[in-house]
Amino acid sequence: MFSKVLIANRGEIAVRIIRACRELGIRTVAVFSQADADALHVQLADEAVCIGPPQPAQSYLQVPRIISAAEITGAEAIHPGYGFLAENPQFAEVCENCGIQFIGPPASSIQMMGDKAAARRMAARSGVPILPGTEYPVRELEEARRAAREIGYPVMIKASLGGGGKGLRVVTTPEALESALATAAAEAAAAFGDARVYLERFLSDPRHVEIQILMDHHGQGIHLPERDCSIQRRHQKLVEEAPSPALTDSLRQAMGQAALRVARAAGYRNAGTVEFLLDERGDFFFMEMNTRIQVEHPVTEMVTGLDLVKAQIRIAAGEPLPIAQEEVRLVGHSLECRINAEDPDRFLPSPGRVTNFRPPGGPGVRVDSHAYVGYIVPPYYDSLLAKLIVHGRDRDEAIARMQRALDEMLIQGVQTTIPFHQKVLRHPDFIAGRTSTRFLERLLQEQ
Amino acid sequence: MDLKELKALLRLMEGNDVEELEVEEGGRRIRIRRRSGQVLTPPAAMIPVPPTGTSGTVISSPLPPTAAALEAAGLIPLESPMVGTFYRAPAPGAEPYVKEGDVVQKGTAVCIIEAMKLMNEIESEVKGRIARIMVENGQPVEFGQTLFLIEPA
Numbered sequence: 001m002f003s004k005v006l007i008a009n010r011g012e013i014a015v016r017i018i019r020a021c022r023e024l025g026i027r028t029v030a031v032f033s034q035a036d037a038d039a040l041h042v043q044l045a046d047e048a049v050c051i052g053p054p055q056p057a058q059s060y061l062q063v064p065r066i067i068s069a070a071e072i073t074g075a076e077a078i079h080p081g082y083g084f085l086a087e088n089p090q091f092a093e094v095c096e097n098c099g100i101q102f103i104g105p106p107a108s109s110i111q112m113m114g115d116k117a118a119a120r121r122m123a124a125r126s127g128v129p130i131l132p133g134t135e136y137p138v139r140e141l142e143e144a145r146r147a148a149r150e151i152g153y154p155v156m157i158k159a160s161l162g163g164g165g166k167g168l169r170v171v172t173t174p175e176a177l178e179s180a181l182a183t184a185a186a187e188a189a190a191a192f193g194d195a196r197v198y199l200e201r202f203l204s205d206p207r208h209v210e211i212q213i214l215m216d217h218h219g220q221g222i223h224l225p226e227r228d229c230s231i232q233r234r235h236q237k238l239v240e241e242a243p244s245p246a247l248t249d250s251l252r253q254a255m256g257q258a259a260l261r262v263a264r265a266a267g268y269r270n271a272g273t274v275e276f277l278l279d280e281r282g283d284f285f286f287m288e289m290n291t292r293i294q295v296e297h298p299v300t301e302m303v304t305g306l307d308l309v310k311a312q313i314r315i316a317a318g319e320p321l322p323i324a325q326e327e328v329r330l331v332g333h334s335l336e337c338r339i340n341a342e343d344p345d346r347f348l349p350s351p352g353r354v355t356n357f358r359p360p361g362g363p364g365v366r367v368d369s370h371a372y373v374g375y376i377v378p379p380y381y382d383s384l385l386a387k388l389i390v391h392g393r394d395r396d397e398a399i400a401r402m403q404r405a406l407d408e409m410l411i412q413g414v415q416t417t418i419p420f421h422q423k424v425l426r427h428p429d430f431i432a433g434r435t436s437t438r439f440l441e442r443l444l445q446e447q
Numbered sequence: 448m449d450l451k452e453l454k455a456l457l458r459l460m461e462g463n464d465v466e467e468l469e470v471e472e473g474g475r476r477i478r479i480r481r482r483s484g485q486v487l488t489p490p491a492a493m494i495p496v497p498p499t500g501t502s503g504t505v506i507s508s509p510l511p512p513t514a515a516a517l518e519a520a521g522l523i524p525l526e527s528p529m530v531g532t533f534y535r536a537p538a539p540g541a542e543p544y545v546k547e548g549d550v551v552q553k554g555t556a557v558c559i560i561e562a563m564k565l566m567n568e569i570e571s572e573v574k575g576r577i578a579r580i581m582v583e584n585g586q587p588v589e590f591g592q593t594l595f596l597i598e599p600a
Contacts (some may be wrong), residue, residue, distance in 0.1 A: 049530055049590075051590050053588070053591075064562060068562040071563065072531065433496075
């Protein structure tokens, strides 16, 4: 087991990782930008190294400074968290070359899954259903027109090196195809440095269901009960739950096995998530694989009793998986609300000083946050301030618990999306489990 | 007092909104002063003082200067542009690049910071005299850490 780990991240996930290390008896090294000198992850870590000015490109994305920080502190492993360098194959490779264990999959798997069009091909070859679409990125307009006709409108244009909900365009008629291709390619080039796009059938009202997998370095892999992340605004997840109200156990097993097939084909190790779209008929289609620990991992932890971050660290240290597939349990129901420091109506960021922070408590309530009274939310990073997670013996109890916890939670000094979550949790469609990726769009239109 | 105890003291200060704290223990004295605002000054170095002796007087150790104090004194800090290990000389056993009192020009190499097995020469950004060397040979340094104080010419 490692004696010292460096956390190459900030905010709530850095705190999460430090907590797991602490419980494993591992010493922790935090890195921070000059805007994060008072951050909670810096306070909690055993050591901290400043790696640059506030801008992410000058700090949390600075590979040489982070590697150097690991070297001067003697850290044996780096946990990249999510975002920043977590899915950067070059970073994983530099760690490997410098003799530092990257807590995550091999660089080659990250690279493979980072190319979304290539990941689709890999899924298809593994016998996993994919949406009708182009096998390779489209090279010119005529090819795109033919492909779109074959796939059938509406089609979705997607950036090949995309992710995080960017570089997507829906085209409903052939006339709109040409300009949509141009803007999608431009956005892809700007966001990912690569203008290549592929086409895929667009499902009008699917659910987003994802499967958490764990693979160790000894060839063993398990799939865990799914998460339903259909409640999204502009492709950003806001509320997640486990399990999905739409899944039967046989569908759960089928999707889980499909997820493992994709992961094995990619030579995967450590924790990962395979995302699917589920249509109204219960057919599922591979979307992409996320080669990192995800924001919403706590809901899986709540229903399985597993600590996924500890599992990541243990796997990276060469230990076998914590349990076998037949020991995987699904107990009760869990919900998570991502509380962002944003205006709850227009979702604009609201940086500032937290003057009051009173998280909820009681049975089945968990808060993962880096906030504290006096914390100054910096304007340079994403606006996630706290994750409010609940667990109940069934979905009804989890909903009542989340409603209660949201009402109890107090954050002052910055605006937060708590009022927005309160609306979602009281919406009849949500309570009935009638959620899909267009749920939020409809709710926001109702206002 | 070790680093762990020091960190506990800092947390105590912050939690109780204490601005300044002075602790004396067995011949060592430390004074910690918090500065309000975003960037923390690095914690005061543990500088051992001689035992008090019969007269009972204690010599307090100097704190590392705050940015405001430096500007008041007219000294310009040379801050580390990278994370790594600080070396005063180009190679082990060689003469240091500079000593306190040396005059430097803009662009004069003043030290090496080793990062990822590469030796990076760090240059002075101003013309002046090396007033104080703030770190020790072989010490790990972080981004923004003050390496030298320079009295501008």
